[in-house]
Amino acid sequence: MNRLKNFSLGKPGYTPIPSIQLLIKSLFTEYDLDKVTSPWLNYADQYLWLSRSSLSLYLIAKLRFDLTRSKSINIFLPDFFCNEALSLVRTNDINLYFYNVNSNLEPIKESVYNLLEHSIPDIIIQVHYFGENFDCSFLRNTANKYHSWFVEDATHMIFPQGNVGKVGDFILYSPYKHFPIPNGALLVIPKSKLTDSINFKHLLKNLEDIQSSSSRSSQTQTLLKWIIKRIIQNIVQNRSVLSSNISIGNQHDNINPSYVSSCGTRVYKLSFRILFNLYPSFSQLVHRKRLISFKIYQALSKINNNYKDQSSNYITHMIPYSNNTTDFFQILKIQETIWSKFPTLFWPDLPPEVLANPSCHKVAISRTMNTLYLPIHISITDSQINAFLATVDRHRSKNSP
Numbered sequence: 001m002n003r004l005k006n007f008s009l010g011k012p013g014y015t016p017i018p019s020i021q022l023l024i025k026s027l028f029t030e031y032d033l034d035k036v037t038s039p040w041l042n043y044a045d046q047y048l049w050l051s052r053s054s055l056s057l058y059l060i061a062k063l064r065f066d067l068t069r070s071k072s073i074n075i076f077l078p079d080f081f082c083n084e085a086l087s088l089v090r091t092n093d094i095n096l097y098f099y100n101v102n103s104n105l106e107p108i109k110e111s112v113y114n115l116l117e118h119s120i121p122d123i124i125i126q127v128h129y130f131g132e133n134f135d136c137s138f139l140r141n142t143a144n145k146y147h148s149w150f151v152e153d154a155t156h157m158i159f160p161q162g163n164v165g166k167v168g169d170f171i172l173y174s175p176y177k178h179f180p181i182p183n184g185a186l187l188v189i190p191k192s193k194l195t196d197s198i199n200f201k202h203l204l205k206n207l208e209d210i211q212s213s214s215s216r217s218s219q220t221q222t223l224l225k226w227i228i229k230r231i232i233q234n235i236v237q238n239r240s241v242l243s244s245n246i247s248i249g250n251q252h253d254n255i256n257p258s259y260v261s262s263c264g265t266r267v268y269k270l271s272f273r274i275l276f277n278l279y280p281s282f283s284q285l286v287h288r289k290r291l292i293s294f295k296i297y298q299a300l301s302k303i304n305n306n307y308k309d310q311s312s313n314y315i316t317h318m319i320p321y322s323n324n325t326t327d328f329f330q331i332l333k334i335q336e337t338i339w340s341k342f343p344t345l346f347w348p349d350l351p352p353e354v355l356a357n358p359s360c361h362k363v364a365i366s367r368t369m370n371t372l373y374l375p376i377h378i379s380i381t382d383s384q385i386n387a388f389l390a391t392v393d394r395h396r397s398k399n400s401p
C-alpha cells in the first residue's frame with residue numbers, strides 16, 4: 001500500500017489566487033489552528049489536516065486494511081468520480097467497485113444491490129457533488145448493515161451544510177479547492193463515530209509513518225513554485241484566467257499534467273496562515289461565491305431557456321452547462337466566443353474501469369461528455385463576470401432570429 005512517492009499538488013488555473021498583499025502578510029502571521037478549523041467541525045470532532053483528500057482516502061483505506069484479516073479490502077464508490085483522486089488507493093490490496101449514479105447524481109439502489117451480490121464493502125463513499133447536500137440515508141444504512149465505514153466526500157463543499165458532517169464515519173473536505181492556499185484537506189471524524197476500530201491514534205501513527213518517508217525538500221520546492229506562480233498570476237491576472245478556456249473537441253485536453261506533480265503529505269504552514277487571515281471574512285467570501293453563481297446562472301439562462309438557477313440552494317463549486325442535444329461539441333463550437341471568456345472544464349477524468357464499460361456506466365459517461373463546468377471561486381473578478389455577460393448578450397443578439 002505504498003503509493004505515495006509521486007503524490008501530487010492541486011490543479012492550478014481554476015483555483016482561487018491570493019493577492020500579493022495577503023501572501024506577504026501571511027508569511028509572518030501567527031495562527032490558531034483550532035480557530036481556523038472550527039467552521040468545518042461539530043463539537044468534539046477529531047480532525048487531521050492533510051495535503052489533499054486523496055491522502056485522506058488512502059489513510060482511511062489503510063486503517064481498514066490494518067484491521068481486516070483478509071488479503072484485500074473492498075471500496076464501493078460512485079462511477080462519476082475523479083480518477084486522479086484514486087491514485088493512492090490503486091493497490092493490489094484494494095478492490096474498487098463502482099456503483100451507478102442517476103442523472104441527479106444520486107446512487108442507484110439496484111446498482112448497489114448488484115455489487116452486494118458479489119462483494120461486501122469495507123468502505124462506502126458518497127459524494128456531495130458540486131457542494132449540494134445529498135441524502136445519504138440509503139448508503140449509510142447499507143454501511144450499517146454490512147459493518148462498513150461510510151465516507152462522506154464533501155470536497156466540493158466550501159463549508160458543511162445541513163446534515164453534512166453528522167452522517168459519515170469520516171468526512172472529507174478540501175479547503176484548498178475553495179481558498180487561495182497551496183494545499184490543505186481536512187479529514188474529520190465525528191466524536192460519536194470513534195471506536196476501537198476507527199481509532200484516531202492508529203490513523204495518526206499511519207500518517208506519521210507516511211510523513212517520515214516523504215521528502216520535505218521537494219515539498220518546499222513545490223511551495224516556492226506555487227508562490228512564484230501566484231505572484232505572476234496576480235500581475236497578469238485577467239490574461240491568465242481568461243486564457244484558460246476549454247479546448248472544445250477533446251475533454252482530455254483539460255487534464256493538466258502538473259496535477260500529478262509532487263505535493264507531499266504535509267500541509268504547508270502558509271495554508272494555515274492564509275486561512276487564518278481570511279477567517280474574519282469567511283462569511284463575506286461565501287456571500288461572494290453566491291453572488292458570482294447568481295450572475296453566471298443568469299447569463300446561462302439567456303443561452304438556454306431551460307436553465308434552472310441553483311445559486312440559492314447551495315454554494316456551488318462548479319456550475320454545469322449542458323444542452324439537450326446529440327452534438328454538444330457542435331453547440332460549444334457555435335458558442336465558442338462565450339466559452340473563451342471564462343475558465344471552463346470537463347469533469348471528471350473518469351476511472352478507466354468506468355470508461356471501459358460504457359453500457360454499464362451510461363449516465364456517468366454521457367454526463368462527462370455532455371456537460372461543461374464553470375468553476376466558481378472567490379478570485380473571479382467583476383470584470384471577468386461582466387466580460388462573460390457581455391459576450392453572452394452579443395452572442396444572443398447575433399444568433400436570435
Ligand SMILES: Cc1ncc(COP(=O)(O)O)c(C=O)c1O
Nearest residue numbers: 052053054082085127155174185
Ligand atoms: C469528488 C472528489 N473527491 C475527492 C477528490 C480528491 O480531492 P483532492 O484534490 O483534495 O485530493 C476530488 C478531486 O478533485 C473530487 O472531485
